[in-house]
Amino acid sequence: MSIRVTIWNEYVHEKSRPEAAALYPCGIHAFLRDVLKSEEIEVTTATLEEPEQGLPDAVLENTDVLIWWGHVKHQLVADELVEKIEKRVHEGMGMIFLHSAHKSKPFCRIIGTTGNLTWGREQRCVLWNLMPTHPIAKGVPAHFELREELYSEPFFVPKPDDLIFCTWYEDGNLFRGGMTYTRGLGKIFYFHPGHEICNSYYDKNVQQVLKNAVAWCAPTRYEGFDISKCHKQTEPIL
Amino acid sequence: MSIRVTIWNEYVHEKSRPEAAALYPCGIHAFLRDVLKSEEIEVTTATLEEPEQGLPDAVLENTDVLIWWGHVKHQLVADELVEKIEKRVHEGMGMIFLHSAHKSKPFCRIIGTTGNLTWGREQRCVLWNLMPTHPIAKGVPAHFELREELYSEPFFVPKPDDLIFCTWYEDGNLFRGGMTYTRGLGKIFYFHPGHEICNSYYDKNVQQVLKNAVAWCAPTRYEGFDISKCHKQTEPIL
Amino acid sequence: MSIRVTIWNEYVHEKSRPEAAALYPCGIHAFLRDVLKSEEIEVTTATLEEPEQGLPDAVLENTDVLIWWGHVKHQLVADELVEKIEKRVHEGMGMIFLHSAHKSKPFCRIIGTTGNLTWGREQRCVLWNLMPTHPIAKGVPAHFELREELYSEPFFVPKPDDLIFCTWYEDGNLFRGGMTYTRGLGKIFYFHPGHEICNSYYDKNVQQVLKNAVAWCAPTRYEGFDISKCHKQTEPIL
Amino acid sequence: MSIRVTIWNEYVHEKSRPEAAALYPCGIHAFLRDVLKSEEIEVTTATLEEPEQGLPDAVLENTDVLIWWGHVKHQLVADELVEKIEKRVHEGMGMIFLHSAHKSKPFCRIIGTTGNLTWGREQRCVLWNLMPTHPIAKGVPAHFELREELYSEPFFVPKPDDLIFCTWYEDGNLFRGGMTYTRGLGKIFYFHPGHEICNSYYDKNVQQVLKNAVAWCAPTRYEGFDISKCHKQTEPIL
Numbered sequence: 001m002s003i004r005v006t007i008w009n010e011y012v013h014e015k016s017r018p019e020a021a022a023l024y025p026c027g028i029h030a031f032l033r034d035v036l037k038s039e040e041i042e043v044t045t046a047t048l049e050e051p052e053q054g055l056p057d058a059v060l061e062n063t064d065v066l067i068w069w070g071h072v073k074h075q076l077v078a079d080e081l082v083e084k085i086e087k088r089v090h091e092g093m094g095m096i097f098l099h100s101a102h103k104s105k106p107f108c109r110i111i112g113t114t115g116n117l118t119w120g121r122e123q124r125c126v127l128w129n130l131m132p133t134h135p136i137a138k139g140v141p142a143h144f145e146l147r148e149e150l151y152s153e154p155f156f157v158p159k160p161d162d163l164i165f166c167t168w169y170e171d172g173n174l175f176r177g178g179m180t181y182t183r184g185l186g187k188i189f190y191f192h193p194g195h196e197i198c199n200s201y202y203d204k205n206v207q208q209v210l211k212n213a214v215a216w217c218a219p220t221r222y223e224g225f226d227i228s229k230c231h232k233q234t235e236p237i238l
Numbered sequence: 239m240s241i242r243v244t245i246w247n248e249y250v251h252e253k254s255r256p257e258a259a260a261l262y263p264c265g266i267h268a269f270l271r272d273v274l275k276s277e278e279i280e281v282t283t284a285t286l287e288e289p290e291q292g293l294p295d296a297v298l299e300n301t302d303v304l305i306w307w308g309h310v311k312h313q314l315v316a317d318e319l320v321e322k323i324e325k326r327v328h329e330g331m332g333m334i335f336l337h338s339a340h341k342s343k344p345f346c347r348i349i350g351t352t353g354n355l356t357w358g359r360e361q362r363c364v365l366w367n368l369m370p371t372h373p374i375a376k377g378v379p380a381h382f383e384l385r386e387e388l389y390s391e392p393f394f395v396p397k398p399d400d401l402i403f404c405t406w407y408e409d410g411n412l413f414r415g416g417m418t419y420t421r422g423l424g425k426i427f428y429f430h431p432g433h434e435i436c437n438s439y440y441d442k443n444v445q446q447v448l449k450n451a452v453a454w455c456a457p458t459r460y461e462g463f464d465i466s467k468c469h470k471q472t473e474p475i476l
Numbered sequence: 477m478s479i480r481v482t483i484w485n486e487y488v489h490e491k492s493r494p495e496a497a498a499l500y501p502c503g504i505h506a507f508l509r510d511v512l513k514s515e516e517i518e519v520t521t522a523t524l525e526e527p528e529q530g531l532p533d534a535v536l537e538n539t540d541v542l543i544w545w546g547h548v549k550h551q552l553v554a555d556e557l558v559e560k561i562e563k564r565v566h567e568g569m570g571m572i573f574l575h576s577a578h579k580s581k582p583f584c585r586i587i588g589t590t591g592n593l594t595w596g597r598e599q600r601c602v603l604w605n606l607m608p609t610h611p612i613a614k615g616v617p618a619h620f621e622l623r624e625e626l627y628s629e630p631f632f633v634p635k636p637d638d639l640i641f642c643t644w645y646e647d648g649n650l651f652r653g654g655m656t657y658t659r660g661l662g663k664i665f666y667f668h669p670g671h672e673i674c675n676s677y678y679d680k681n682v683q684q685v686l687k688n689a690v691a692w693c694a695p696t697r698y699e700g701f702d703i704s705k706c707h708k709q710t711e712p713i714l
Numbered sequence: 715m716s717i718r719v720t721i722w723n724e725y726v727h728e729k730s731r732p733e734a735a736a737l738y739p740c741g742i743h744a745f746l747r748d749v750l751k752s753e754e755i756e757v758t759t760a761t762l763e764e765p766e767q768g769l770p771d772a773v774l775e776n777t778d779v780l781i782w783w784g785h786v787k788h789q790l791v792a793d794e795l796v797e798k799i800e801k802r803v804h805e806g807m808g809m810i811f812l813h814s815a816h817k818s819k820p821f822c823r824i825i826g827t828t829g830n831l832t833w834g835r836e837q838r839c840v841l842w843n844l845m846p847t848h849p850i851a852k853g854v855p856a857h858f859e860l861r862e863e864l865y866s867e868p869f870f871v872p873k874p875d876d877l878i879f880c881t882w883y884e885d886g887n888l889f890r891g892g893m894t895y896t897r898g899l900g901k902i903f904y905f906h907p908g909h910e911i912c913n914s915y916y917d918k919n920v921q922q923v924l925k926n927a928v929a930w931c932a933p934t935r936y937e938g939f940d941i942s943k944c945h946k947q948t949e950p951i952l
Contacts, residue, residue, distance in 0.1 A: 090352055090394065092609075103469075112350030112396075112421050114328055116469035126713065126886050128867050133568075133658055138696050142868050143713065143886075153842050154856050156328065156422050156468060158350075159399050159876075166880060168888045172476035172840050172857075174880055182609055183350050184394050220614050230394060231341075231354035237602070237619065238410035330847075364648050364951070366629050371806075371896055376934050380630050381648075381951065391604050392618050400635075404642060406650045410602050410619075412642055420847055458852050475840070475857065566828055566870065579945075588826030588872075588897050590804055592945035632804065632898050632944060634826075635875050648952035659826050660870050706870060707817075707830035714886035 002042045003218045006063040007032050008054055010070040011047040013196035020196040028069050028194070028201065035207050041214055048073055053081055060088055065217045067210075068107070069194065071100040079105070086110050090184025094217025096210070099194035102155075107190070110183050113157045117175070120150035122198060126168040127177065127205075134164050136180070136189060136212045144205045149195035151175045157190075165209075167192060178209070180216075189213045240280045241456045244301040245270050246292055248311040249285040251434035258434040266307050266432070266439065273445050279452055286311055291319055298326055303455045305448075306345070307432065309338040317343070324348050328422025332455025334448070337432035340393075345428070348421050351395045355413070358388035360436060364406040365415065365443075372402050374418070374427060374450045382443045387433035389413045395428075403447075405430060416447070418454075427451045478518045479694045482539040483508050484530055486546040487523040489672035496672040504545050504670070504677065511683050517690055524549055529557055536560055541570040541693045543686075545670065546580045553581050562586050566660025570693025572686070575670035578631075583666070586659050589633045593651070596626035598674060602644040603653065603681075610640050612656070612665060612688045620681045625671035627651045633666075641685075643668060654685070656692075665689045716756045717932045720777040721746050722768055724784040725761040727910035734910040742783050742908070742915065749921050755928055762787055767795055774802055779931045781924075782821070783908065785814040793819070800824050804898025808931025810924070813908035816869075821904070824897050827871045831889070834864035836912060840882040841891065841919075848878050850894070850903060850926045858919045863909035865889045871904075879923075881906060892923070894930075899939070903927045 009029035013020040024031045029045040037043045044063075046054030048070075060066075066085065070077070082105045089095055089110055097107045103115040128143045152173035158181070165178025177192035191209060193200035200206050247267035251258040262269045267283040275281045282301070284292030286308075298304075304323065308315070320343045327333055327348055335345045341353040366381045390411035396419070403416025415430035429447060431438035438444050485505035489496040500507045505521040513519045520539070522530030524546075536542075542561065546553070558581045565571055565586055573583045579591040604619045628649035634657070641654025653668035667685060669676035676682050723743035727734040738745045743759040751757045758777075760768030762784075774780075780799065784791070796819045803809055803824055811821045817829040842857045866887035872895070879892025891906035905923060907914035914920050 110350055112348055114422060114469070118468075118470055118472045120472045120474070124714070126888075128888050130867060130890070131873075132868070133661055133663055133696065135696075145714075150472070152472060153844060154468060154846070158396070158419065158421055159845075161397050162873075163877065166888055168882055168886060171472075171474040172882060173472075174840075174842050174882045174888055176844070181396065183396055184352060185609055187609055220609065220611075230356075230392060231352070232356055234356045234358045234388070234390060234409075234411075236358070236409040238600070238621075362952070364650075366650050368629060368652070369635075370630070370939055371899055371901055371934065373934075380939055383952075391606060392608070397607075397638075401639065404650055406644055406648055410644060412602075412604050412644045412650055414606070423847055425847055458847065458849075476838070476859075586826055588824055590898060590945070594944075594946055594948045596948045596950070626948070628948060630939065630944060634872070634895065634897055637873050647948075647950040649948075657872065659872055660828060706832075706868060707828070708832055710832045710834045710864070710866060710885075710887075712834070712885040 002040050003214055004042050004044070004062055004064045005036060005067060005214055006044045006046055006055070006059060007067045008046045008069070010073040011049065012072055017197060023197070023199055028196070031201055032067065032210070035201065036211060036214060048076060053078060055081060055085070057084070060084055063088070063093060064219055065094040065096065065214050067096045067098065068101045068104060069098045070104045071196070074104050077105050082106050082109050089186030089188070092185035092219035094186060094219060095188045096213050096217060097188070097190045099192055102190065110188065111157060111181055115157070117155040118152040118173070120152065120171060120173070122147060122149050122195065123170040125170070127165050128168065129164070130166055131162055131164045134162055135216045136164050136178070136209060138212050139208050140205055146193055146198070146200050146203060146206070148193055148198050148200060151177065151192050165191070185219065187217045189217055240278050241452055242280050242282070242300055242302045243274060243305060243452055244282045244284055244293070244297060245305045246284045246307070248308040249287065250310055255435060261435065261437055266434070269439055270305065270448070273439065274449060274452060286314060291316060293319060293323070295322070298322055301326070301331060302457055303332040303334065303452050305334045305336065306339045306342060307336045308342045309434070312342050315343050320344050320347055327424030327426070330423035330457035332424060332457060333426045334451050334455060335426070335428045337430055340428065348426065349395060349419055353395070355393040356390040356411070358390065358409060358411070360385060360387050360433065361408040363408070365403050366406065367402070368404055369400055369402045372400055373454045374402050374416070374447060376450050377446050378443055384431055384436070384438050384441060384444070386431055386436050386438060389415065389430050403429070423457065425455045427455055478516050479690055480518050480520070480538055480540045481512060481543060481690055482520045482522055482531070482535060483543045484522045484545070486549040487525065488548055493673060499673070499675055504672070507677055508543065508686070511677065512687060512690060524552060529554060531557060531561070533560070536564055539564070539569060540695055541572065541690050543572045543574065544577045544580060544582060545574045547576040547672070550580050555581070558582050558585050565662030565664070568661035568695035570662060570695060571664045572689050572693060573664070573666045575668055578666065586664065587633060587657055591633070593631040594628040594649070596628065596647060596649070598623060598625050598671065599646040601646070603641050604644065605640070606642055607638055607640045610638055611692045612640050612654070612685060614688050615684050616681055622669055622674070622676050622679060622682070624669055624674050624676060627653065627668050641667070661695065663693045665693055716754050717928060718756050718758070718776055718778045719750060719781060719928055720758045720760055720769070720773060721781045722760045722783065724787040725763065726786055731911060737911070737913055742910070745915055746781065746924070749915065750925060750928060762790060767792060769795060769799070771798070774798055777802070777807060778933055779808040779810065779928050781810045781812065782815045782818060783812045784818045785910070788818050791819050796820050796823050803900030803902070806899035806933035808901045808933060810927050810931060811902070811904045813906055816904065824902065825871060825895055829871070831869040832866040832887070834866065834885060834887070836861060836863050836909065837884040839884070841879050842882065843878070844880055845876055845878045848876055849930045850878050850892070850923060852926050853922050854919055858917075860907055860912070860914050860917060860920070862907055862912050862914060865891065865906050879905070899933065901931045903931055
């Protein structure tokens, strides 16, 4: 059975900044759809301007892995939608937060963080693969280079389950840029590349990481876990 | 300099259930105050019925470690107060959640969880010390016994930084009942004993854990971390 | 391509204790071979009494996942063999240690532990699934029951990467009985069931865990990691 | 009661390389002794050339925290001594491994690693403080600069309990250079600064980290844990 991915994008820069439009003429969501879709992965896209901000219940309930790209319109995302997304993650929906989604409402709410960090100019950076044994790092070399917006420590996030990638920047900074979390039954991956005027999503290593992450975040079927009744009184089991 | 602890209690059962009143005639908050106060620890108490739900800004801003006991009145705690508490934790205030606080608004919001678990009748339980090297376990034996309300897995919380205590129950259940988390600069400890009609807070091992936890949760002075400006643009550091 | 599993067994009890012989007439290794072999898993067995203690270089170098069962003959395992096994794990071979292998030479050497624990009589026990999102827990219910030899905390092992199962015992004890580690590029799983006179390997949940563990421990192909040259001097990469 | 620290140094470079002799005329051990000794910390030094390689039983048994600096003479350290050190760590002795001790016999044996990494020329580096809440990071700024020998990922060590410092290098590399582990009851800290011809031990941040690490690694008194009898049969505890 294929994994049902929904890619959500606020879809602003690609219509307003020429450099972004040149790279992603139909939007980052459409570009990533073409990268990810395969026999194993079925992709739907959604944007902020669509009805119900792109995520009506019928879409959310039929999503295995939700990918999130947002930047300047974080505050427009409805609190009710954030709550629904959080509920779905607790039930097992996987979630991949890209780039500036570190400061999105769903990220901060689900992870439990301000998402605060330090940022700076675009520059050369090197992503170091610290955990080659992790499924998300499969086929990814020990290090590879990108040109990206600087994201730097201190990054005020909880200790991750696994720190997979840490990124070096020309300016003397580094950033924990590829990390996993679990919340409820949902598996979550944060990955920093994807500034709207950088071409990171064209990079084959970035694409490999995203494909690996979709497979890793996909929910297991939890036999014997009755999630809809997970807060309950019990009788002696012996 | 002493650690400034504030103990917050919803303070309902001790006025309505005779068994609770017999154990804690002035409230769990008052009892714990007497347990904790010392040359190193200065204690204030606060209850739900007090003005501003016991935690006006002046109190919250002068609290190093906030201890939370709540059960049947979780929903009455104001969302604005929860936000202020979360902000203080991110700035470095320590927090200890006791017993049914696993389902309190501050716990669920700060940790990022539903707090869902399974519960049952009071019974014999054995707390196992899985991490004798942790400061919170200092002086605590390999195992000790209590009579407590059953709290059982599945407990839908994020992977803790450290799992210090895991509790065995007569009925065949077990529970990760002593765990640490970090959120922002705040250190957090969850500890399950403290059902209102059980005498766990009289137990010397429980008291030792609480004293240790206050010392461990107390904020370090973070020189060189400008918390008030922690989300900011930067210039090259080299 | 199928996963090449080698099951190593000291193979003593099944020839000397009638209760063990009744359960596992051809040895635990042969029984587990029949449990595990499938289109995806190819199984070889090896025992202590065979030439080169069952693990000549040609076998070890063609093993993706090594399963180890030992108890009373730990000290007979050659130090040279232990070194070869450790080297293979560092290169990426997965390893599953069963039951009393917690005190085997390869476990203690590879993990970095004395393997010390407390043990006791056979009794009812309940395995609790603390990490339903982990691939090793796939399809395993929230809890299931076995009859097993008591293994109890304190268990002096390093903090695991993931604590998947924790076991409750009738006598009041508990035990971290299903845990993962990474050493070098090798993924390792310890799982406590399998006392020679208990029928745990007939249990469908135990069998499911073992199949899951083989799949999880199997080495990834590490492109871009030149393991044979992993301690080396480097030139500037930029 | 003060913490009893023993600083062990192979003491070779300071007698053979003029640059090292200029920085540390009486040896790195003597220099660090002067840095660390205080009312709370009592320091003894030991070197490879001394009788029993500087660590007779009487010294080892009266050491709370052992600091280790070695580089070109790793292979001369006696296997029997390594075993004794490992035993002491399991009993609770803390241990701090500095710089090239990542490839020393005690580090590899106790941690369970090859210690393999990539190295290169001396250069500017920036140490980033990823865990300001950890006692070892107390008083250390978000980042500080040194000139050091390049140590780079991939570093084939087990996942640390806590990753406190990660270091950026001019050449495009990074390195997990400040990490904690627990083995048995012993707390362990690895810290990369300290190349013999660099002046890192003169740096006030490095000195602060070392003082913090000594305090953190010091053994707790484990009441109720009978370490000398930690592998034993038990009777029902209820």
